[in-house]
Amino acid sequence: MAEVQKLTERKLRESDRRMTPQRQAVLKALVDLSDEHPTAEEVYQVARQYCSTVGMATVYRSLELFVQMGIINKAPTLDGTTKYELSKEPHDHFVCLKCGRTYEVNVGEKPKENEELAKEGFKVLNVSTVYFGYCSDCLSEK
Ligand SMILES: [Zn+2]
Ligand SMILES: [Zn+2]
Known part of the structure; x- marks a missing residue:
């Protein structure tokens, strides 16, 4: 967790963004679910336990942002649903x-x-x- 956390904070800073409690919650959820290739919905279910003000829209936006920053990847699926994993x-x-x-x-x-x-x-x-x-x-x- 610590490593991903540091990397994310650095990349956010580089692009003039902040680590908000919502982004933090999404990141924690991704780390928890990392081996399961979660969907945005699954990330949301876990993220809201870390931060009650996380909404589905925030989850989508954070995930897109993390993909652009190279922190997570989209994993291939059968039916085109988007699943995520930490970059490794x-x-x-x-x-x-x-x-x-x-x-x-x-x-x-x-x-x-x-x-x-x-x-x-x-x-x-x-x-x-x-x-x-x-x-x-x-x-x-x-
Ligand atoms: Zn994978
Ligand atoms: Zn099977």
Whole structure:
């Protein structure tokens, strides 16, 4: 928490913004839910326990801001719902076609640079491969 907190405060300062109690609550909720790839609604449910004046609109705005600042990423999902995660080392995702859960998986090293893309003028900052299929929970449920 402390590290994310410091990073967020620094980035807010750099863009002339303040760490408000509402933003703080959203950040705490993200840290709590970090492994679960929460939706904005799920972040809201936890954030309001930290700060009673947090509204859904504030949650959306804070999440967008954190994405722009590079503190969180949007994770891939099956149906296009937006899910969030704290930015960390590049990793892959597995999306279950049945329950729709987004899992984090690690399948080998991720190259930071991609020569093909660089040739076309793209600069790669993050790489994530998405695998689709059935998770073990769903497979054992048959
Ligand atoms: Zn599943
Ligand atoms: Zn992830």
